Amino acid sequence: MQSLAVLLCNPFGQEAIRTHRLFRVLAIRLAKAGIHVLRFDYFGTGDSAGDDDQVDLQGWCVDIQTAHEELVRLSGSAKVTWLASRLGAVPAIQALGQSARSAQRLVLWDPVVEPSAYAQLLRKKHVEALETSYSVPDPAWRLKLANDPGAFGDEAIGFAISPKLREQLSTLQPAQLSMPAGVEATVIADPEDRAVATWASAQQAAGVGLQSIGLKHTLEWTSDDSLNAALVPADAVQQLMLAIDR
């Protein structure tokens, strides 16, 4: 039987930093279970070339396809699952079915399905991070956040948001994130996340074989909290293992 291979697709910015250890632990466990795993950094992120102000979702889409090709080449497996978390879900969904370089299964973990709402969340969390990090926070930050919709739109918790990415986040609608028929998907998300539930229902109604799994976990994605603590919730790793290796 041909072995399975898994491509791990990172989230954005600070969320990717927080996911690094968890993805390493997950990759080791999957490898011990006989599954090939490739972790990679998109252009402009992590160890990869480029700057964070060069990041955009179309580029990530191409990067996922390139990484897929490399995973297939290295593993010899044609049976590939993509695991994408948070904003990584957007290019993963968009890349599905675009070419032969595509997964048979998709596992989405706390996916961002309303990019414009995510952009607003980044603004809010950026200001919270500033308020937490500085001993004497500037009250003007919060006023600016409330009164100026354009404020804090070009950087989020230490990472630049390129004009192109900003534009993509503000214009991309959930309806544009449609899964192609014939691809199996599992969505792992907080059962109270209405946006994800609505999006998943729409996919199911369109005939996509999509399974939803509810999971609440302790990892706060868009935050600097617990900078000095290991961020590997056991329940999340277990659920991801089960979803991938079912």
Add this chain to the structure above:
Amino acid sequence: MTESPILFGPERNLLGILTSPTKANLQAPACLLLNVGVTHRVGPRRLNVKLARQLAEMGVYSLRLDLSGIGDSAAAHSRASFREQSIHDLKSAMDWVEKETGIQRFAVLGICSGASNGYWLAQTDTRVVGLLMFDGFTFPTFKTQMLHDWVRLRTLHWKTVVAKVRDRARRLVGMSRAASTPASIFNANSDQAIPSRDEFAHAMNSLTGRGAAVYLIYSGSLLVHHNYQGQLKDAFGNSPFLKHIRDDYWPEVDHIATPLAAQQRLMSATSAWVASISTPQLSASDRR
């Protein structure tokens, strides 16, 4: 510039990225860029990546690495303490870079827990000719306490202010005692061994005495511990090392350089400092 992943160390469990300049300045020390807390080798806000590339533009080699058990480096099999293991790991890193590039002089750049690790390493290995500690060990003074209280009082309701002043008055003796307490450090590093003032002064005198350059930067996140330019002079009086180090207090930059502008400032200052120590055989007074 090229970036090469390497595996090194006696157990080959350590992972690093060597950033090599296209045209190397062999007068410059190679730089070690350290983990901050459990953040992997890219550094908080990806600062280590950005800095490594900026240094390469200046002709400087750098290695950003994961210590044992952090990032992509597997835990070591030894029974050494975290500090001992960190020193072993960093010495292995220098051995590898020295063998690969021929460079025998190193500058260690660390933020928070990285600053602590750099401090301990610099004391045990004379190949370290430069030590930059961003939000490393702090030594509060009476003035630090007063400034902290003043800043806090400004933001409180008058009833709270009255209660706090009353409470402060009751603890005046304790407060002056607090001014002579050992060093403290930002809470992210609270589990690290912290040197006393005498130990720190001794270490700094020893480092500067052998000609190593030291640059201490304190951010605007350390209000309780370090909150004015000149605090080190007040804390250490006439200790000789003060004439041979550089120290800055940056209230507009936070502990992990969250705003992009803060990152730019940190990287510019770091690059300029590395450039300033990139000529060997300078005397300590020349480095000021």
